Amino acid sequence: MDTILERIATAVENGKINKNIPPRIMPGEPGTDELTRQALENGISADDILTNGLILGMERIGVKFKVNKVFVPQVLMSAKAMAMGMRHLKAKFSESGGMKSPGTFIIGTVEGDLHDIGKNLVTMMVEGNGYKVIDLGVDVKADRFVDALRENPGAFVGMSALLTTTMPHMETVNRMLKEVDPNVKTFVGGAPVTADFAKQIKADYYTDGPQELVEILNSLTAC
Amino acid sequence: MKYHKLTLYPDCKTISVAHGTLLSDILSEYNLQMPCAGRGVCGNCKVRVIKGTVAKNRRHKAVIERKHLDDSWYLACMSRIEDDIVIELPSNDMLINPGVTNPIAPCIESRHPAGIAVDLGSTTIVAQLIDLSTQQVIASSEGINPQTSAGADIISRIAFAMKSPSNAQSLTDMTRKCIGDHIYRLLHNHIHVGNITGVIIAGNTAMHHFFAGLNVERLSCAPFCSLTNGSYSYSASQLGWDMLQESCKVELLPNISHFVGSDILCGIQACGIADSDEWQMLIDLGTNGEIALGCRDSIFCTSTAAGPAFEGLNISCGMRASAGAVYAIEHEDEGPKLLTVAGDKPRGFCGSGLIEAIEYLLSSSKIDFTGAFIDSETELYSFAPDVYISIQDIREFQLAKAALSAGVELLLKEAGIEPSRLKTIYLTGGMGYHINLAKMQALGLFKDFEIGQFCKIVNSSLSGACANLRHTERNRIPEILNRIKFCALESDINFQEIFCREMFFSSIT
Structure with missing residues (x-):
């Protein structure tokens, strides 16, 4: 019999919210809703459930997504299952004075670009790995990225662009962010973006998917 | 300047090429399709190097691997010619015959009035010669849109046009010339030129802008809008289509909106x-x-x-x-x-x-x-x-x-x-x-x-x-x-x- 934390991780990985949702996934078995409550009743700490249950599940789905074993909708389902578990943990965290977050990640799709699915996927994965995410939305002007960084000193910043024609805005945003804080770590991504482009505009990291980005964030916050 | 011999297999055609030339620059003249406009992303310009060496950097290797190809494959858009080489063009249809004429009815002597309808698609251009008294299709001509040399997707072409006025002009010129070539093929042997009463062109909004030579910048990013959605009329001579009578009218149909062109308007009418x-x-x-x-x-x-x-x-x-x-x-x-x-x-x-x-x-x-x-x-x-x-x-x-x-x-x-x-x-x-x-x-x-x-x-x-x-x-x-x-x-x-x-x-x- 797997431990309850392992079962929570499996439920997140499979996007199982509760016994009935979604019906075709792990039919009849409990989801993050039931399992998280049960774990709390068993006296497991909210921190432990978060790190060794929910986040572990998100990490696994992230790796599977990276190697094409699962696709966008499954990541969305896992994020929903995680959010359900988080609902039960939040009450505990507010009692104990808030949850520990390894860092803050500001993200947005650059000016002139309305694509948001890729960005939302990154948001879900980064959030699912315990970070605080500030999602500025789509068609985000350079000033708004800068303001968000000023309000959240030390945050990481991610920019997304899906059009060859909006990519150049990343260079402006990146430059303005570095003027505010020369040590800010910036990330760029989106279908037309390449590692060469990131280098050319002096962004710190290019990633071709959410999992790689999370891994970089984890290595940056570990030290 | 040093030159190298580039041999294309199976045609066995040999070309002399300046040292350092990008292979895709040569092959683009042979209708090699580059949907990503040569950014080293899509892998469609793959060729096999049979003899000679071409340097392959890490990024190049990564794309080849991702496309499940073996080491002998190279992307033309990332390969510079620095040696005499023999390359094999891919066996699937990357090199497409740019103009296929498909005569439907035998050549007719008729003096019926006729017209030409053109579907200016992003990928394919089709032109038909129509007998206006019977609505019968007399001949049809079809080929790849030459704009694909600037990218398969429209945004890549818009980005290309925005780089310089001469780029934008070249897209307009190649589009008009290509349609002119189709018309030339349609008329050849088929009908008395004087009988052509008009040409109608339908396409999406970007095609409309490229044909008319309009600035496409506002189609490129939000807030999206078109410069104009209106129709345009030309005389054949304005477009340099001298196979038609000077007075023959050419009409580019209006768009529905900045995202939906006259191709869909025509579809709504046809249905x-x-x-x-x-x-x-x-x-x-x-x-x-x-x-x-x-x-x-x-x-x-x-x-x-x-x-x-x-x-x-x-x-x-x-x-x-x-x-x-x-x-x-x-x-x-x-x-x-x-x-x-x-x-x-x-x-x-x-x-x-x-x-x-x-x-x-x-x-x-x-x-x-x-x-x-x-x-x-x-x-x-x-x-x-x-x-x-x-x-x-x-x-x-x-x-x-x-x-x-x-x-x-x-x-x-x-x-x-x-x-x-x-x-x-x-x-x-x-x-x-x-x-x-x-x-x-x-x-x-x-x-x-x-x-x-x-x-x-x-x-x-x-x-x-x-x-x-x-x-x-x-x-x-x-x-x-x-x-x-x-x-x-x-x-x-x-x-x-x-x-x-x-x-x-x-x-x-």
């Missing part, structure tokens, strides 16, 4: 949507996935970012529907039986073949309803030597299918119409005519409709352009445009939810 008492729908299974829904009272339309998968592009073994393209697959006891265009050896999949291949994988339990291979070690399935479907191809198809399905669902909701109320759903576009409806629905595409509601139409844009050769039809355009409402569905709050749900082949609930 009679504006005259119908009952609700009808037109779906263009192309890169922009336009959808129109309407009846006599009102017409709604939208476009979705389906991507070029339905046209066989951005697919590992994707190709146009030319000789050797797998267009259908039959299930037989010993495995899949591939049906190919012209019965040739299979060389790749066109849009309809892609649907049949994925349906085969699903119904024979090679993949599950989420699109993943059931055997977790598998990353691709080979149907024939060098003809396979990879997991990325399946994902590409899922994105296209989901975008169109979400578009149809949200447009119906916007109009407040139940799927069962539609009298007819016209399918058009690159593969609309060849699509197997049952297999399409088996993959969960347009599954809310009955098979009997569908009607396939070869090229509704061209049919509508032909109709517009008649003054009476053309004069109705302003009034029809007034009734069309464009809906931007991707900003709908439910879009992401529906889009994600529709990526699966069957419902998860």
Whole structure:
């Protein structure tokens, strides 16, 4: 019999919210809703459930997504299952004075670009790995990225662009962010973006998917 | 300056090339297709180096590996010629004969008035010579849109045009020249030039702008808008089409909106949507996935970012529907039986073949309803030597299918119409005519409709352009445009939810 934390991780990985949702996934078995409550009743700490249950599940789905074993909708389902578990943990965290977050990640799709699915996927994965995410939305002007960084000193910043024609805005945003804080770590991504482009505009990291980005964030916050 | 010998196999043609020249710069003159405009992303410009060496950097190696190709393959857009080399062009149809003339009726001596209708598509240009007294097609000419040399997708071409005024001008010039060449081929041997009364051109908004030589910058990013949606009239001599009489009028039809062009307007006319008492729908299974829904009272339309998968592009073994393209697959006891265009050896999949291949994988339990291979070690399935479907191809198809399905669902909701109320759903576009409806629905595409509601139409844009050769039809355009409402569905709050749900082949609930 797997431990309850392992079962929570499996439920997140499979996007199982509760016994009935979604019906075709792990039919009849409990989801993050039931399992998280049960774990709390068993006296497991909210921190432990978060790190060794929910986040572990998100990490696994992230790796599977990276190697094409699962696709966008499954990541969305896992994020929903995680959010359900988080609902039960939040009450505990507010009692104990808030949850520990390894860092803050500001993200947005650059000016002139309305694509948001890729960005939302990154948001879900980064959030699912315990970070605080500030999602500025789509068609985000350079000033708004800068303001968000000023309000959240030390945050990481991610920019997304899906059009060859909006990519150049990343260079402006990146430059303005570095003027505010020369040590800010910036990330760029989106279908037309390449590692060469990131280098050319002096962004710190290019990633071709959410999992790689999370891994970089984890290595940056570990030290 | 040092020069090298570049030999192209199997043609055995040898060219002298300056040291350091990018291979794609040479091959672009041979119609090599580069959907990503040479950014080293799509892998479509792959060639095999048989003799000589070409440097391959890390990024280049990574793309080759991702495309499941062995070391002998190179991307032309990342290969500089620094040695005498012999290269083999890929066996599937990357080099496409740029102009195929397909005479339908033998040469006629008739003195009937005639007109020319042109469908200026992003990928393909088709021109037809029409006998105006009988509406009969006298001749047809078809070929690749030369703009593809600046990228397969429209945004790449817009980015190219925005780089310099001379780039923009070159796109306009090549488009006009290409249509002129088609007209020349149509007229050759067919009809007395003096009888041509007019030329009608239909296309999407970007094609409209490129043909007219308008600034495309505002089509490039949000807030999207077009410089103008109006129609343009030219005399043949203004366009340099001296095969026509100087006074022959050429008309570029008006767009519906910045996202939907006259190709869909023509489709609406060809399907009679504006005259119908009952609700009808037109779906263009192309890169922009336009959808129109309407009846006599009102017409709604939208476009979705389906991507070029339905046209066989951005697919590992994707190709146009030319000789050797797998267009259908039959299930037989010993495995899949591939049906190919012209019965040739299979060389790749066109849009309809892609649907049949994925349906085969699903119904024979090679993949599950989420699109993943059931055997977790598998990353691709080979149907024939060098003809396979990879997991990325399946994902590409899922994105296209989901975008169109979400578009149809949200447009119906916007109009407040139940799927069962539609009298007819016209399918058009690159593969609309060849699509197997049952297999399409088996993959969960347009599954809310009955098979009997569908009607396939070869090229509704061209049919509508032909109709517009008649003054009476053309004069109705302003009034029809007034009734069309464009809906931007991707900003709908439910879009992401529906889009994600529709990526699966069957419902998860």
